[in-house]
Amino acid sequence: MTEPVLVEQTFFLRDDVVSIALELIGKLLIVKNQGVVKAGIIAETEAYAGIGDKASHAYGGRRTTRTETLYRAGGTVYVYLCYGVHHLFNIVTNQENIPHAILIRGILPVNEEAIPENFRDRFEAWNGTANGPGKLTKKLGIHAEHNAIMLNSGSIWLYEFPESHPFEIVTTSRVGIDYAGKDAYLPYRFYARHYKPAKV
DNA sequence: ACACCGATTATCT
């Protein structure tokens, strides 16, 4: 296993949110809370394609206190409370004022040897599964205060494994967005074939 | 295996 390298902001400034969502599968997410480090491999994602996407919070160019984060530059973290119960973690993509984002829906456990050396000291492994957007934020300790922070700036990092060979990917429509009309059928959801999502 | 349901609250109308 080679040492993971940081994913640069330029990756998130690209305008193709759907392919970025696919490319996020297999990348390494690291969260540090009060010195404690938790991590996971991204295994399931969904793209939300901005003002033209009925499933997006920014559909129609809606700008509110909550959606303001979506209009930030690619690489910004968007966390919001869903059903009054779960915090959901997204990564904003594209240039400032273009509210694209990717919902991270599932992660796989990762062992200490796979994460960068400087995080191993206070690494805490977790077990079980985190196949659901609300479950993974709980596992990693992602919360409302992470909203609007920048990736790789001291709390949440994204790494990739340069020499890893890509996971086999399954593409489906998105989950839980029946209100989005025909956009509910768009093939904007991706997951690793060897990962078992809560919903197929 | 699948259907239904209650929890719980910030956000939006």
Added chain:
DNA sequence: GATAATCGGTGTA
């Protein structure tokens, strides 16, 4: 006042 990018539990099969 209604809604929501979910989850875990309960019930039926």
